[in-house]
Amino acid sequence: MTEEERKELAELIFPNITKTRDYYEEKYPERNLEEGAMVTRFGPSPTGFVHMGSLFGSFCDSVFAKQSNGVFFLRIEDTDQKRSVENGIEGIFNDLDAFEIIPDESTRVGGAYGPYIQSERTEIYQTYVKDLMIQGYAYPCFMKEEEIAAIREEQEINKTKLGIYGVYAVDRDLSLEEIKEKLANQEEYVIRLKSPGNAKNEVEINDCVKGKIKFPENDMDIVLLKKDGTPTYHLAHVIDDHLMHTTHVIRGDEWVSSIPLHVQLFQILGFQMPEYVHTAAITKKEDGAIRKLSKRKDPEAKVSYYDEVGIPIDAVKLYLATILNSNFEEWYLQNPDKTINDFTFTFDKMAIGGTLFDLDKLNNISKTYFSRKKAEDVFQETLSWAVKHDSEYAEILKNNQEDMIKFLNIEKDGDRPRKDIAKYSDVKEEFSYAIDSMFKEEHYQKNESQKEYDTSLIKEYINDILDLEVDNDTWFSTIKEFASNHGYASSPKEYKNNPENYKGHVGDICEAIRVMITGRLKSPDLFSIMKILGKDRILERIELYENR
Numbered sequence: 088m089t090e091e092e093r094k095e096l097a098e099l100i101f102p103n104i105t106k107t108r109d110y111y112e113e114k115y116p117e118r119n120l121e122e123g124a125m126v127t128r129f130g131p132s133p134t135g136f137v138h139m140g141s142l143f144g145s146f147c148d149s150v151f152a153k154q155s156n157g158v159f160f161l162r163i164e165d166t167d168q169k170r171s172v173e174n175g176i177e178g179i180f181n182d183l184d185a186f187e188i189i190p191d192e193s194t195r196v197g198g199a200y201g202p203y204i205q206s207e208r209t210e211i212y213q214t215y216v217k218d219l220m221i222q223g224y225a226y227p228c229f230m231k232e233e234e235i236a237a238i239r240e241e242q243e244i245n246k247t248k249l250g251i252y253g254v255y256a257v258d259r260d261l262s263l264e265e266i267k268e269k270l271a272n273q274e275e276y277v278i279r280l281k282s283p284g285n286a287k288n289e290v291e292i293n294d295c296v297k298g299k300i301k302f303p304e305n306d307m308d309i310v311l312l313k314k315d316g317t318p319t320y321h322l323a324h325v326i327d328d329h330l331m332h333t334t335h336v337i338r339g340d341e342w343v344s345s346i347p348l349h350v351q352l353f354q355i356l357g358f359q360m361p362e363y364v365h366t367a368a369i370t371k372k373e374d375g376a377i378r379k380l381s382k383r384k385d386p387e388a389k390v391s392y393y394d395e396v397g398i399p400i401d402a403v404k405l406y407l408a409t410i411l412n413s414n415f416e417e418w419y420l421q422n423p424d425k426t427i428n429d430f431t432f433t434f435d436k437m438a439i440g441g442t443l444f445d446l447d448k449l450n451n452i453s454k455t456y457f458s459r460k461k462a463e464d465v466f467q468e469t470l471s472w473a474v475k476h477d478s479e480y481a482e483i484l485k486n487n488q489e490d491m492i493k494f495l496n497i498e499k500d501g502d503r504p505r506k507d508i509a510k511y512s513d514v515k516e517e518f519s520y521a522i523d524s525m526f527k528e529e530h531y532q533k534n535e536s537q538k539e540y541d542t543s544l545i546k547e548y549i550n551d552i553l554d555l556e557v558d559n560d561t562w563f564s565t566i567k568e569f570a571s572n573h574g575y576a577s578s579p580k581e582y583k584n585n586p587e588n589y590k591g592h593v594g595d596i597c598e599a600i601r602v603m604i605t606g607r608l609k610s611p612d613l614f615s616i617m618k619i620l621g622k623d624r625i626l627e628r629i630e631l632y633e634n635r
């Protein structure tokens with residue numbers, strides 16, 4: 088076709104497209120940002136919720152934009168109607184809001200580079216495709232589904248590369264007359280790329296995570312515009328990220344194989360390429376095998392899971408930071424007074440292969456997170472969580488605020504603060520003994536130890552010896568003395584040397600008290616618990632133990 092004919096064709100196909108590329112280039116000028124500022128974007132389909140993998144992606148987007156004083160925007164990618172659900176956009180905002188991942192530009196707050204939803208950008212895509220058609224890089228393809236299926240079958244039999252390219256792209260050289268005839272017959276068509284590539288040549292890109300990657304050049308005549316005139320992902324990605332001035336395309340590495348196509352589209356459209364940051368899939372280990380985290384099989388793949396089970400959002404974000412950069416966790420453990428915002432994330436510390444999503448590790452990080460929080464804050468957050476998810480417990484907490492905070496405060500200071508809470512729901516479990524109305528006889532059955540303890544000995548100790556006003560050392564020396572006076576060794580070592588001389592050692596007496604007043608073999612510092620409970624309540628519990 089001559090250039091004149093191509094112009095005529097473009098007018099025939101796009102009679103309503105009157106704007107030009109220049110119009111859009113002017114409308115969306117370079118962003119006015121400081122050197123090194125990154126512009127990132129999150130492009131979810133409006134499926135109604137954010138999956139853990141895409142939450143991780145949006146977390147990366149926001150982190151890199153924020154730390155470079157750049158821009159992070161949200162673009163709703165609704166070109167595939169099958170993936171759209173009613174109120175799908177709202178669901179995405181809800182999940183992002185919950186994690187405080189707030190885009191600077193979006194359908195909600197607007198911005199100078201909108202519309203931020205692809206279905207409202209059709210005219211833009213068509214303007215660029217019209218131009219490509221004039222240049223000879225795009226053509227209408229009338230192939231029917233059966234024809235495409237027959238080609239595929241033939242390619243499978245001949246074991247050649249699948250797809251519409253070269254000789255298989257039968258409509259790429261139709262004459263203007265032939266096209267006019269088909270249009271007159273109202274034959275349906277898509278617009279395909281007329282690929283100038285040759286698979287014998289190589290393209291190379293330098294991915295920020297994966298480093299240099301080489302591919303054969305693209306020679307596929309892929310679809311640019313579907314039958315209804317809406318774009319495919321590939322076309323929309325290239326045009327949008329150009330016009331919205333994305334500097335770093337951070338996306339899942341399932342897109343790596345599309346790189347040669349995207350490079351070609353950037354080239355023929357005359358756009359500068361952004362940097363690519365392909366992130367490894369989030370995986371899970373199951374029965375020894377590694378697979379992708381699945382929203383169907385894994386409850387933790389849904390971001391609403393964390394609120395339901397009571398893992399604080401900030402702890403999940405800390406975990407995302409540990410999978411984002413391999414050096415984050417060590418830094419976090421070494422810097423007790425710092426937050427995520429104080430860390431500088433880099434691409435070279437990102438995983439190249441799969442990133443294992445490990446709930447145990449998340450729990451550990453969450454324990455560290457809780458251990459650094461003030462008791463009052465742990466109380467308030469647990470209360471807010473309980474109001475939503477466990478109203479009965481919320482009432483109990485409200486009625487026992489003062490005591491609860493004291494219990495939560497045990498062993499909080501020092502180099503090795505207590506790390507027993509990973510979720511808000513753990514507070515109920517771990518501090519069940521803290522609240523009288525929750526402390527019932529069944530506690531003793533539920534919480535281990537089949538041993539029978541001597542209640543009269545312990546009662547004697549509580550009534551006659553225990554002084555709750557003294558300091559920890561004094562308390563311990565008096566209980567040791569009590570032990571010696573009653574046939575117990577004053578240390579485990581002493582007992583071990585001559586077990587036949589003793590009924591047990593001081594630790595056994597502490598264990599008896601601990602079991603009677605907490606129902607457990609393990610608890611935070613015993614004397615602190617006793618101090619908070621006070622003698623009367625301690626005696627009530629011993630009574631309860633006796634009568635169980």
Ligand code: GLU
Pocket residue numbers: 129130131132164324337338339
């Ligand atoms: N809409 C694409 C997806 O959901 C976004 C990919 C990208 O970030 O480029 O996979």
